[in-house]
Amino acid sequence: MNAHAASPSSAASPRAPLALLAELTHRCPLSCPYCSNPVELTAREAELDTDGWADVFRQAADLGVLQLHLSGGEPASRRDLEDLVAAARDAGLYVNLITSGIGLTRKRLEALDAAGVDHVQLSLQGVGPAMADRIGHYRGSFTRKMEVAGWVADLGLPLTLNAVMHRHNFKDLPETLDLALDLGARRIEVATVQFHGWAATNRAALMPTREQAREASRLVLEAREKLKGRMVIDYVPADHHARFPKACMGGWGSTGLNVTPEGLVLPCHAAQTIPGLEFWSVADHPLAEIWTDSPAFRAYRGTDWMQEPCSSCERKLVDFGGCRCQALALAGDAAATDPVCSRSDRHADLVAAIDAEADAPAPEFVWRVAPR
Amino acid sequence: MSAAPARSAEGTRLPAHAASTPPPLPDASVPALPRGVRLHHDRVRQTWVLLAPERVLKLDAVGLAVLERVDGARTFGAIVDDLAAAYNAPREQIAADASRFLDGLIARRMVDLAR
Numbered sequence: 001m002n003a004h005a006a007s008p009s010s011a012a013s014p015r016a017p018l019a020l021l022a023e024l025t026h027r028c029p030l031s032c033p034y035c036s037n038p039v040e041l042t043a044r045e046a047e048l049d050t051d052g053w054a055d056v057f058r059q060a061a062d063l064g065v066l067q068l069h070l071s072g073g074e075p076a077s078r079r080d081l082e083d084l085v086a087a088a089r090d091a092g093l094y095v096n097l098i099t100s101g102i103g104l105t106r107k108r109l110e111a112l113d114a115a116g117v118d119h120v121q122l123s124l125q126g127v128g129p130a131m132a133d134r135i136g137h138y139r140g141s142f143t144r145k146m147e148v149a150g151w152v153a154d155l156g157l158p159l160t161l162n163a164v165m166h167r168h169n170f171k172d173l174p175e176t177l178d179l180a181l182d183l184g185a186r187r188i189e190v191a192t193v194q195f196h197g198w199a200a201t202n203r204a205a206l207m208p209t210r211e212q213a214r215e216a217s218r219l220v221l222e223a224r225e226k227l228k229g230r231m232v233i234d235y236v237p238a239d240h241h242a243r244f245p246k247a248c249m250g251g252w253g254s255t256g257l258n259v260t261p262e263g264l265v266l267p268c269h270a271a272q273t274i275p276g277l278e279f280w281s282v283a284d285h286p287l288a289e290i291w292t293d294s295p296a297f298r299a300y301r302g303t304d305w306m307q308e309p310c311s312s313c314e315r316k317l318v319d320f321g322g323c324r325c326q327a328l329a330l331a332g333d334a335a336a337t338d339p340v341c342s343r344s345d346r347h348a349d350l351v352a353a354i355d356a357e358a359d360a361p362a363p364e365f366v367w368r369v370a371p372r
Numbered sequence: 373m374s375a376a377p378a379r380s381a382e383g384t385r386l387p388a389h390a391a392s393t394p395p396p397l398p399d400a401s402v403p404a405l406p407r408g409v410r411l412h413h414d415r416v417r418q419t420w421v422l423l424a425p426e427r428v429l430k431l432d433a434v435g436l437a438v439l440e441r442v443d444g445a446r447t448f449g450a451i452v453d454d455l456a457a458a459y460n461a462p463r464e465q466i467a468a469d470a471s472r473f474l475d476g477l478i479a480r481r482m483v484d485l486a487r
């Protein structure tokens with residue numbers, strides 16, 4: 001979220017968070033090979049119940065959270081989604097529903113509308129059934145999505161299309177933008193796949209080439225100018241092809257928090273891949289205390305934890321050393337400089353590896369499996 | 373919708389500021405907050421914000437004064453008249469400021485304009 005300009009929050013007294021992402025469930029009818037859910041998925045019985053979530057929403061609003069993202073898995077897999085939306089609005093939150101569309105009916109959307117959902121963000125796996133159903137690993141998903149998009153437009157709800165781009169569908173970027181316009185989307189997210197969760201497992205199968213990444217950036221800049229005032233384009237460029245990393249979460253523990261289906265509070269959705277971090281649960285602690293004091297949030301908040309070259313780098317308050325989870329995955333140390341950064345001593349090896357992956361034929365996908 | 377970026381035609385160089393200042397909104401146009409964009413009082417930070425898809429915009433007194441009058445019925449002209457009276461300020465100045473502010477929001481689909 002590009003919100004109040006980020007100023008560093010110190011480890012001792014963080015500023016209030018602006019956004020909370022609620023992973024209501026890990027259940028999802030689709031099996032996208034880049035799903036950001038952890039490889040270890042939470043079972044249905046362990047999920048927080050309606051009252052549990054409603055309490056989290058109230059605490060979040062009291063803490064200063066303004067925007068709530070209802071996500072998953074597929075949030076529509078929760079039968080109480082309508083109640084959850086109503087509870088979030090009651091708490092005073094702006095409610096963004098992040099959905100694949102599967103599991104929504106017109107009737108349910110009408111109920112969600114009545115409950116006060118502010119914005120619908122629909123994922124798009126491809127511009128036609130061939131690509132979309134293949135990536136989601138679900139026959140009929142594309143047709144259903146288009147139907148859902150039509151209902152969203154009918155009801156007058158604002159629609160964002162969320163298109164994850166990778167080596168297989170980058171070629172369809174112009175058609176993706178056209179489709180979003182046709183569907184009446186006010187906004188589109190063109191997000192190059194980020195290599196967390198299942199996407200890390202499928203890196204070679206998803207990695208775009210350097211040319212694809214470059215061409216996408218060019219197309220997006222051009223389209224942004226042309227579509228100004230019609231459709232907003234938010235763009236997540238290819239991480240591995242950039243000179244500097246992105247500021248993951250706008251700085252660890254500075255802007256937002258994630259709550260897992262069972263109520264663990266994470267600084268980012270992939271934080272559980274970092275061994276040794278201690279996460280607190282909403283069952284044991286008030287949310288405000290978790291935000292300020294829990295070891296996981298304190299671990300990489302601010303800049304004190306940094307090593308060289310980050311600690312003496314002039315960009316350290318710009319990108320906060322990149323992504324901690326990526327540093328762990330690629331450098332074996334979560335406090336290291338994100339190897340995506342050209343100043344990391346691991347950068348050259350990483351670039352060689354991904355170039356080789358992107359140039360080699362794509363291996364088969366490992367599909368996300370369903371939680372029990 | 374919003375004006376295309378001014379391109380300097382052959383031989384006519386526009387000064388930089390003219391190129392970036394679009395003409396003021398027509399008095400008869402009617403700005404409106406579309407569904408999914410709403411004013412909100414942030415009680416924790418004690419400020420007004422405009423909430424929109426994936427956006428939180430902190431409002432200063434001027435922005436708030438303008439948006440409080442954007443109701444999808446009042447014309448831009450009427451809004452400017454009202455502000456000029458309320459703040460006892462020259463109408464042209466108010467029109468230019470409000471126009472610039474709303475234009476920025478229109479470009480980001482946070483305000484719609486009916487003419």
Ligand code: SF4
Nearest residue numbers: 028030032035073100
């Ligand atoms: S990325 Fe795909 S599999 Fe994962 S939650 Fe979203 S739609 Fe489901």
Ligand code: SF4
Nearest residue numbers: 310313315316321341
């Ligand atoms: S060295 Fe660290 S702080 Fe500097 S640009 Fe790279 S990741 Fe960012």
